[in-house]
Amino acid sequence: MSRLRLNHLTRRFEGMVAVDDLSLEVADGEFLTLLGPSGCGKTTTLRMIAGFLGPDAGDIWFDDRRMTDVPPHRRNTAMVFQSYALFPHMSVAENVGFGLLMRKLPKMESAARVAEALDLVSLTGLEDRRPGQLSGGQQQRVALARAIVTRPDILLFDEPLSNLDAKLREKVRVEIRELQRRLRITSIYVTHDQAEALVVSDRIVVMNRGRIEQIGDPDTIYRAPDNAFVADFIGLTNIIEGMLLDDGTVDTPIGRLRIDGGRPPKSTRVKLIWRPEDMKATANGQANRLSGTVRQVIYRGNVTEFTFDVNGHSLRGQLDNDLRPQEGEAITLGLEADRIRVVI
Amino acid sequence: MTALALPRPAGGLPRLSLRVFLAALAAILLLLWTGVPLLMAVLWSLVDPDKPWSYPDFLPPSLSLAQWQYVFTYSSIGRAVATSFTIAPLATLLAFVLSLPTAYALGRYRFAGKETLKLLILLPIVMPGMVIALFLSRAFDMLGLSQSLFGLVLGHTLLGMPFMLRILATAFEAIPQDLIDAARNLGAGWPALVRRVLVPMVLPGLFAGAIFTFIASLEEFNLTFVIGTPTFETIPTVLFGYLGYHFVRTNAAVVSIILMVPSIVLLFIAERYLKTEYLSSAFGKL
């Protein structure tokens, strides 16, 4: 269990900058997710924390220990790989016990800890199986057990759920979260799946092109994105550009919209962001009314998403199924002023 | 603790210099290991017979082509070269003709016993050459094929076929089935299919297979030694003569180079202009 500090980390590959002057502090026992599109630098950062890559500039600290030049096998981190990376020639028990073998733990204690770890991931009874004989989900658990059994300072996850099917993914991500809460190991989790990030994290770091776009807890990231990139990356969004007028309203292609206070200084050119579910079917009493024609209707099981055209601009809406609109129908939705976020 | 960001050489870990040193050391040792024997052979072939080269001279005192002249004038190397370069193309051709249908089957069909067959094909080069040569020669004696060019061609074909088969099979395997289906779909019957689709697509493989078979024939020794000599000499048998109980260093050097050069040239062509998968299928991934 350690505090993690990344200090002005930079890493280049063949001329282009993968991680750009990144600084970050992670509290002891925190679950932090690095979230972003491919190529944003999240995996590179993770691998630098693990020690597989050395930064071109900057430092990595675990508590008060400077780890930047320490080779990976001496860092006391543990990684859960995307491909699980289980040793094919070893049994489940040998896989899980490998880290303990490297730390020269006596056999009895090692066996006990392995049993304990397997129990935590509900794999008791499979000790003698080979990885090739396990399902994807089971392999993933072995990878998890292998990581936690060593009681690492920092637990690292490299998109561990990408190879699982959707249902399993949802189940396992919650289990990982529960497990981490119990064990209180500082964890860094890399994913490109924003829904996953919202479920598991204490805080989310949204990354883009090697830089941090925003850090915050899931609710803040979702409700109060700092910029258009974050807003667009997390969940579905409507983004409209407009001119901030002196009277406090914003002139946009879809009409004059009322917004709440908290407008950005100086700039009169702004972007307005709001979520589809923020537009309500009842337009009465709402600060803004948006009228248009429904185009695409997408049934999602619990809600219906749809797009509708307002003055030639396509907006995304979401309503409960009993209120769902028809294609081609004229529709008016209401949008409260405090639901609109204003960014530059 | 606000540490300043210090710039660091790319790569991070400081053990880089040890790796570079080891790499350089390995490179030098390998160069010596491989190059010195070759260099010695070349030098020895150029030694002036009037100024013998021995310790403590580091290099031969003078170079001349006298040895080369001697070998070509007084030994049977001329005929041997002719024989070698007659047998090789014939054996290659025969190997190609025999291998073509088999390679096609191996490359494009699935059938029981395929893996065992692939193993069987390797046997001529894996099995002890002198055993096969010696007892095959008994059969050849009985059939009157000993001391005959035809017998030698047959023998060389046997030893070249593993290469030809494996390389051709790989080439056939690589033809996407879609191409054949498309050609069929557009109306191509078997002859047209072979001429316009199959042969052009396996041409590189064919070329590679031919090169390896040719070289295998040029270098073949055991069978030729038993059933060919003394009527027929090839470059390897001549070389063996100079290496055996009558070790004549300078002559051996000359003949070595004569044997090596075509092989190296051909293999260089093969490696340069063809895909390296052929090289590894011939030598490596047995």
Added chain:
Amino acid sequence: MRARLAIVLLVLPGAGFIFLFLAVALTITALQSVGVLGFGREPGFTWEFWAALFDRQFLDSFLFSAKVGTGSAFGTLLLAYPLALFLRRRRAGGRFIGSVVKIPLFVPALVAAFLILNAMAFHGVINGVLLGLGLIGQPLLMMNDKFGWGVLAIQVWKKLPFQLLILASVLATIRTDIEDAARNLGAGPWQVLRHIILPLSMPGILIAVVLVFIMTFGDFAITRIAGPIYPTSLAVLMHTKALTLSEWNLAACIGMVIMVASLAFVGVYARTARLLQGTAP
């Protein structure tokens, strides 16, 4: 059924040719070893040749061949495996080293014999350098020596790139993320080698060793050139018995021994190769 017939017909020319010649050679050897075929004597089944086989000379040759076979196989491995490990991760100079190392592949066996014979001869360059550096007082006898160092040197020189190619291809199948996982869990470089890479490359090592053994165990030419007069390799003994002493039946027995030993190891190779295919990703 038609498809089956078609395949048989296609396979016949190539495989049939090989099978025919090998079968003939094997049959003649077998028959001669039990006297069914013979020259200058009455043909008839007998074990007398096999009984007479195991004399001092044969046993010495057998041991010599076995020694040279295993020595070559493992000697080459000792050099090839570290090289393969080194070339595994792309390093500076890797390509150059890779190319240089492959050269002996292109050198015909007889020429290789000459090259090394020349270098290691009594008046060769190696002795010259060692004498010159003052490391030895007298030239070393490294060729045609009783132990077989000459033969070993030539075989190792020639077979090194061959083993290297096999080992390199096997090592390439070991995924790097497995190595990373081991390092992450606390394994230093030696431990990664010992616990991960060695076990996973065992089938490949076995194949490389077995193949070189088979090729050197039954060798004739190189032993004749660079080996001692006595003991000599089984193949040379066989050749002498047949063509010099006209003892064809005894020669056939020796031939059978070489053949059976080689086939046994080919079996090991086949079993291991299939295992390798099973674990390939």
